[in-house]
Amino acid sequence: MPIPDYQTLMLPVLRLAAEGETRVPHVADKLADELDLTEAEREELLPSGRQRILHNRIHWAKFYMSKAGLIDCPTRGKFIASETGKALLSTQPPAIDVETLKTYPAFVDFYSKSGSGSGPTETSAAKAAATSDITPEEQIDAAYGVLHAALKADLLQRILAQSPAFFERVIVELLVSMGYGGSHDQAALQLGKSGDGGVDGVIDEDRLGLDRIYVQAKRYVAHVGVGRPEIQGFVGSLVGLGANKGVFVTTSSFSSPAIEYARHLPQRVILIDGERLAELMVEYGVGVRVSRTVAVKRLDEDFFIDE
Template sequence: MAIPDYQTLMLPVLAIASEGEARVPDVAEKIASMLGLTDEEREEMLPSGKQRLLHNRIHWAKFYMSKAGLIRSPKRGLFTATDAGRALLATQPTAIDVALLKSYPTFVEFYGAASSGASSSEAPAALAATESAITPEEQIDAAHAILTSALRADLLTRILEQTPAFFERVIVDLLVAMGYGGSHENAAMRLGKSGDGGIDGIVDEDRLGLDRIYLQAKRYAHHVPVGRPEIQGFVGSLVGLGATKGVFVTTSTFSAPAVEFTRGLQQRVILIDGTRLTELMVEFGVGVRSSRMVEVKRLDEDFFNEDI
């Protein structure tokens, strides 16, 4: 089953906290067992890959309930239900959500700081609690994914509008950014200069030129996939040159037979389609630049640990 959103998790989190001091990992394990989550679901990460999804949602369930006075943290890493939290459980609620938390004055005060526009480090979290079923981290990751997807689509469109020579320069820039080619000048000299009908270029795999990678580049529209015959021709050129490594780059896609053909070859042939190409361009900063940086800070628990 899918991992419940953080509001759905509020009730089981409070119930477990009412049994005594608890830690997020222990609560996550209990809830996962209670819900019958698979190992994959238990280990599912946020899109950022920085935290388990279940742990993140439990954290925010705990955080919002603490603002309503239902949960307190007696010491680092531990939390437990307050008298108010136990009193709420005694009413046997069917669910706990943000709407219910608004019946507590302390949460209303917390939420009011956001809705009134007051300067508060917690204001964005309060707004997130009332406007979305997902946690703030999930909202950040989702927004980042949307922006990145749009950027990659724009990159592909712009590449297709340019000349084949420009596409070759894109590949040069990308390979150099990834650490291949030795230098931009050397990579540019080798790319497109081999003279072989099946090879568009050659780059050194390392700065010393101990091994070489042979390239083929096809600037095709998205609806025109690269088929098996073109891959076979590329591999034939590699065999003729005694080469063992090749990279075939296209702005479109590869047909299923083309992909299947590369499996089991003696040569190492990497296929980079338009999607992967733009992913790498974004990752290595080719054709893009940063327009806005958002720094998210967390509480430094060690700073407040007097035992250190």
Template sequence: MAIPDYQSLMLPVLTAAAEGQIRVPAAAEMIADRLGLTEEEREEMLPSGKQRLFHNRVHWAKFYLTKAGLIESPKRGVFVASAAGRGLLDQKPTRIDLDTLKQIPLFSDYYSQFAKSGKNSDDIEVLVASSASEATPEEQIDAAYALLNTTLKIDLLTRVLEQSPSFFERLIVDLLVAMGYGGSHEDAARKLGKSGDGGIDGIIDEDRLGLDRIYVQAKRYGAGSVVGRPEVQGFVGSLVGLGANKGVFVTTSTFSKQALDYARALQQRVILIDGSRLTELMVEFGVGVRASRVIEVRRLDEDFFADEG
């Protein structure tokens, strides 16, 4: 089954809390068992890869139930249903969601606090719309980030294809140096594009001392082109002729399945980087991009408020 959204988890979370004091991880496992979630569904991560999706949704269901006074925390990390929460369950609701919580004065007061804090009405409407979504705030942030990242990579590839072949070679230098190869940028720039040895476009030192070398092939092809096995095989032949065992074949297009299978079966270490992977690396290592906005998301520090007594 699909993982329920956080509003659909409010009733299961409150039910678990009514059975006694419990922690979020234990509650998540109990609810997952009752819902019959598979191991893959339990372990599915948010796009950021920093938290499990199901646990995140259980956390936010608990958060809103707490704001409505239906759940309370007798001690750090533990929660339990309040008298109001047990009273709501006695009514045997089939679902608890934000519309249900909005009927509770304490939860309505929670929203009104934003108006008193000086935020304008547009801010409040954004907050309400965000909360009413089936996605948790982290999911919304991750989804927006993924969309921006995908758009950025498409724009990057478009701009790269508009540049000259020499620009593309310099781009590969900048990227490899940013990744820690090439010794110094000057050394890398001098070697790439000047080998002229068959299928080799350049040579990059693998380390600062030049103890080992990586041979590079850089091909700027249009998006509709596909690099096949013959091109990769020609590159490997050049490596063998030079007694080299490490190579990187970079293209702005894609590799055929035959080319990929061929590279995987080689004794030499040959890495194939297509246009999609190229733009991923450019974004990851800050080549051709710059930070536009940095948002730091903070959480309440429960340890700070721990009862010392």
């Protein structure tokens, strides 16, 4: 079954906390068993890759309930149901969510200040937290994912609108940024100068030129894919040149037969489709720049240890 959202987890987390002091990992193990989660679901990470989704949602369930006074945190990393929390459980509520927490003055005070601190009215940040089933980290990751996907689409659209020579410069810039070709000038001199009909260029694999990589580039629109015959032609050129390493780059995609053919070649041929090309450009800062940096800070628990 899918991992429940953090509001759905509030009631079972409070019930486990009512049994005595506990920790998020222990609660996660217990709930995973109760929910019959698969091993993959138990280990599933946030898009950022920094925390398990189940642990993150339990943390935020615990955090919000602590702001309502339902949970106490007596020592580092541990939490337990408060008397107020136990009193709520005694009423056998069918569920606990943000609307339930808003019946507690302590949470209302926290809720009204969780945005810009402008007063008792609901702020946009507080509304987002209350109306969403995903945690704040998941909201950040989701927003980042949307922006990242839009950026990649924009990159490919801009490349298609430029000249073939510009596409060649993009590949030079990317390969040099990835550590190939030595310098921009050296890479630019070699790329596009092979003269072979099936190869667009050759670039040094390292600064000393101990080995070379042959490059083929196809600036195709999205609906025009690269098929097996084109890969076969490229491989034929590699064989004629006595080369065993090649990179085939396209702004579109590769057909399944093309991918399968490249997978079983004796030569090392890497296929980079438009999706991967845009991903690498973002990763290595080619054609993009940082527009905004958001630093998410956490409490430094070690700072508060009184030795």
